[in-house]
Amino acid sequence: MSEDLIIAETRSEFGKGAARRIRRANKVPAVIYGHGNDPIHVTLPGHDTLMAIKHGGANAVLNIEIDGKVQLALTKQVQADPIKGFLEHVDFVAVKKGEKVTVEVPVHTTGEAAKETFVQIENNVVTLEAEATHIPEAIEVDIEGAEVGTQILAGQLTLPKGSVLVSDSEQLIVNITQAVSAAEVEAELAEAEAEAGIEHDAPADEAAGDEAPAEGDAPAEGSADSE
Incomplete structure (x- = not known):
């Protein structure tokens, strides 16, 4: 499990245009599912998230801070640019x-x-x-x-x-x-x-x-x- 704390920003804009704007700012759109709650759509710092996932492997568990509360999140699906390697989108599952x-x-x-x-x-x-x-x-x-x-x-x-x-x-x-x-x-x-x-x-x-x-x-x- 990654011990680093990833600071998330909640987001309300969706679609390809919004995703492109997020990536241009060196960030990555992500969503956290699980525990019967509605999906939480967030924006994460691109480099920090990439390093944490690389360190944790295919099933990396990240500490993600959302509005001041820390949520453990298990990586389930990662979409990355096949040439440049930057993250395009990440799906997580909330865990305890x-x-x-x-x-x-x-x-x-x-x-x-x-x-x-x-x-x-x-x-x-x-x-x-x-x-x-x-x-x-x-x-x-x-x-x-x-x-x-x-x-x-x-x-x-x-x-x-x-x-x-x-x-x-x-x-x-x-x-x-x-x-x-x-x-x-x-x-x-x-x-x-x-x-x-x-x-x-x-x-x-x-x-x-x-x-x-x-x-x-x-x-x-x-x-x-x-x-």
């Missing part, structure tokens, strides 16, 4: 200390699997129930030395204290398979192309070689060799 929330948490692998293996991440997030102010940023999975055939299920993950798995315990998270060589990939591709009836033109140098006269062929009539 001690409250349990259901969130999706990313899964990260650590270590290196055995040689000649391929590590397939079948599901890169798991759903957990956790206390709102103690949501893990990620769940780490150690694959050091894992051999071909190793499979790690959601129920085998080591969760932080206080977190409870909501995802199916049989959900496949990591699958270690035999690495495929470049030659095998090329052979499979060639076979697939053949089945699809795809033909490739011969390289230019081969085509030129086909057009050259064969050794021993008689020179064309009228050539210097025939005079």
Whole structure:
């Protein structure tokens, strides 16, 4: 949870025009839902909010001060400019200390699997129930030395204290398979192309070689060799 206090301004103007004016002032429009209350529409300082969300990760919980009262807010949806990276809009859910929330948490692998293996991440997030102010940023999975055939299920993950798995315990998270060589990939591709009836033109140098006269062929009539 971010310990920084984000000072919000309530807003009553909506629409694309109002949002553009807010962003030009280096601020970000946001809305806070939850606890049966009407949505609270606010304007937040752009840089401070961006840094707090980056620090807190996908499920960042921010301290947002609204009209002198501090509200804990769980980040639910972030819209950012794909090129410049600034925040365009943020949706939050109001939470309280001690409250349990259901969130999706990313899964990260650590270590290196055995040689000649391929590590397939079948599901890169798991759903957990956790206390709102103690949501893990990620769940780490150690694959050091894992051999071909190793499979790690959601129920085998080591969760932080206080977190409870909501995802199916049989959900496949990591699958270690035999690495495929470049030659095998090329052979499979060639076979697939053949089945699809795809033909490739011969390289230019081969085509030129086909057009050259064969050794021993008689020179064309009228050539210097025939005079």
